[in-house]
Amino acid sequence: MPTLNWIGKDKVVNHHLEVPFKVLEHSYGFDNGVQTDKETKSGNKIIHGDNLEALKALLPEYEGKIKCTYIDPPYNTGNEGWKYNDNVSHPKIKKWLGETVGKEGDDLTRHDKWLCMMYPRLKLLHKLLSNDGLIFISIDDNEYQNLKYICDEIFGRNNFITNFTWRTDGNFDNQAKIKINHEYILCYSKNIDFFEYPKVVDPNISIDSKLFKTEIRNTIVKNGPKNPISDVKLPIGFPCDIESGVIKKRNNSWPHYESDAKIEDYKLTNEVIVKSGWSSKGIFEAFIKNEFNSVKDSKNQETTFTISKTGAIENIKSRSQASHVVSSLFNMGSTQNMSSELKKMGIDFDYPKSINLIQYLISIVNGENFIVLDSFAGSGTTAQAVLNLNDIDGKNRKFIIIELMDYVESITSERIKKVISGYSDVKGKGGCFDFYKLEQSLFNHDGNLNENVDTDKIRNYVYYTETKNVLNKKKHLDNKYFLDKNNDTSYYFLYEPSETTTLNHAFLATMKTKAEQYIIYADNVSLDEIFMTTHNIIFKKIPRGITRF
Template identity: 65%
Template sequence: MPTLNWIGKEKVINHHRDVPFRVLNHKYGFTAEKGETNKPTNSGNKIIHGDNLEALKSLLPEYEGQVKCIYIDPPYNTGNEGWVYNDNVSHPKLKKWLGEVVGKEGDDLSRHDKWLCMMYPRLQILKRLLSIDGLIFISIDDNEYQSLKFLCDEIFGRQNFITNFSWRTDGNFDNQAKIKINHEYILCFAKKISQFEHPRIVDPNIDPSSKLFRRVIRNTIVKNGPKNPVSSINLPIGFPAEFESGVLEPRNDAWPKFDEPLKISGYKLEEPVSVSSGWSSKKLLESFIHAKFKPVLDTKQQLTRFVITNSGAIEALKDREQPSHVVSSLKNMGSTQNMSSDLKKMGINFDYPKPNSLLEYLLSIHHTKDHYVLDSFAGSGTTAHAVLNLNKKDGGNRKFILIEMEDYAEKITAKRIKKVIIGYGDGKNEVEGTGGSFDYYELGEPLFIGENAEYLNEKVGAEKIRSYIWFSETRTPYQAHNQQSETDYFLGAHEQTAYYFYYLPQEITTLDHDFLASVKTKAEQYVIYADNCLLSKEYLSSNNIIFKKIPRDINRF
């Protein structure tokens, strides 16, 4: 497979592993009923203000492999954005270079290399966050489309490419241009293509009278041609018919042909008959007969049955549980101009926001309604707006996670979502609130410090460290409990294992017999963290104790 090379690739290819893990500091919660509150809402909805590379890293302990849908709208690198991402890559030549504002082609001839250096580690972490049946959508235009496609082929695997949506960007266009550009792209990749199920939506441009909305899909299986030579199939007694009774006389002037009459009674064939034709689904028909007329799965995993029609044809019938028709060209899904106008009704000025209708459609391609949706280039917050709209429409419980590094994260992104939740506008322009809640976070201190991140940062607080340890061990949320005393180092029990984190700021802790005397929880196995251990390996093994040294043995995400 072709690979893409650029200046700095060898320095950033593993950079995501060196990004410091920072804790998230809760600033406030927001609910439709109470507005802002100091207490967490625990709704699962998050808005995070901070560098999106470090913020993505901070999500790994809780969300690795848990996010079913990712949508990002990164800088298109047109030369007009003036984007800057200081990724603190350790190599001195890249450190300053990546921290500079990226300009136009003539001003910064290496801006495409910088864009790729910025995107690569972010996509690496996004892949880790994506669930096995997850999808990622990435908006882009002609400036970096080719580079992005090669990048995603390398990171997600070319075999997991689903399609490149082209979005017709409705709105005003420069009439002086030689060619009016009225489209953008949205690349779509799966974490694992075999886990991607048929969407249960229909393109909104399809006429409601379309056969796509019919409950039963029916197609003749007669198909004659060089690839479908004529052959015979024996229809046994009991083969189903769609009419109650009657006799179809032998015929040689239409397909399928049969030399004996087809006698139908009680919607079934009374006597066996051999019919001949070219067939589009001969093996599937034979499987249906072998299964004694029970529905069988076709190549698309759709249950299929067969019937004789009153015209003598044989048709395949598939009961449609849910219509599915998604095409790669997207149109009539709103415009950035109209979305900007809607935001102004909220008192928000923002250039080129993606329209709600576009995001709602993309998010609906995942037919489940209870999953995480992540946007690490959140902008004005359209992704969260779309999630809240969808939940209101279909009663779903999707949860959004937004990351925005710019200073407007609070004044624009969070403000917009507050308006969406409680409602906005007056009179005929009033828009009813969706309801819901979210928690707002700032990116905090790194959990590990030191030149080689070899020490725990005590500034983050013991509870955040305890939460990290618990999640690194169990991959389940940490439930803080009231410690009975300073000697209560119990984290919790999970799958017959009790976890203890024997940690004291600015002190050295030792796992010994005195500490074991304080262990009250009964379990099949014990995992105990401490600075030192005075117990022998034989004693630990015979008592099913696993000792982990702080901070050496703490898992790093």
């Protein structure tokens, strides 16, 4: 598979591993119109901070658990003035990456910088995505090709689903020789084998379309190079649409009948060989072998077959949920419409994404209760889309949105507060969220644990590095340093912020959880190696033994 190289790639391919782990500090909760110091624990989160650091901070709780991600990163048009301010330590590119990215004529390496900014973020988004998850990425012509290449590399070309084109209704440059009125939305799955047919129909489809019927009939006669003519024997009892009658032997229309087909009580009374090219021969023969009981097609739809009044062979598909998603998106709002809606909330914001567009993208993802992540939150359209959809269909999706800019409090969170509580003549959707800030690093610059960080957050981190699981918050009938038991290994974190701890026989006497193996963190150990080996004890020194990821 072709790969893309650019200036600085070798320095950022694994940069996500070098990003310092910072903890999320709760600022306030917003519970159905009331702001409180307590966490609502609703699962809805607004995070203020650099999204690279925030994505890493989410890993211990959310790795492999995000089913839907939508991002709207900088398009690199030359007008944004964005900065790549990540702490890349390599001296040859540190200063270069920190400079403001300018227009093509002013900054000939701006595409390289954009790729350096995007690559580690996409790596972390991939880690957070669940096996059945989807990611949608908005982009335009400036970086579409580059984005496609790095997404093929990170998510896998086989997991590419489609490139949506969105017709951006509204104003565009009337001075241009060719008016650009579209953007792209790249869509990838984490694992294409888990991608299901979406339970949604393009909103531009007429309500009287056959797509909304619970039963669909189509002929399976299909002649052509890919459908060579072959015989199929229809046994006695094969279903028919007519109560009684005869379909005469024929070779002048498809399918050909080699003998008369006699019908009584809506069934064949004699064996008949029919000849044609078939669009669904395999499932057709499976239906016959299954004694005319329904079989499932590739979309898992119940399927039966019948002889029509004209002698055609038709399949009849039953479905409980229509699916019709096309790659061209239009009549889904505009940034101008969204700006006008935000003004009703008392919010001014340039180029907000259409709420209708984001709602539709989220609805492509099947499920009742899943998390939607947006790490370039802007004004918070994704969070509002989640609340709107839950209000419409009664589901329980959650949102996590991340925004670096200071307007996250005056615009992003204020918008979601108004959506929850109501504004102007719009009724509130109800709901809750918690607001967090990225604060201290877990480790100091000297590599030691930051004693100002809450011990529970350190415990969570350590347990995740060992097991890739979330630490269970319930109380255990063990000592206070016990983390949990996983795969018959018990984990202990013998840590006190301002004291030196020692793994010794006195500590072993306080342990109550039996396991085949014990992994114990402490500052020092006084047990001898033979004793620890005999009793399957593994000592890990704090902080050296703690894995960085």
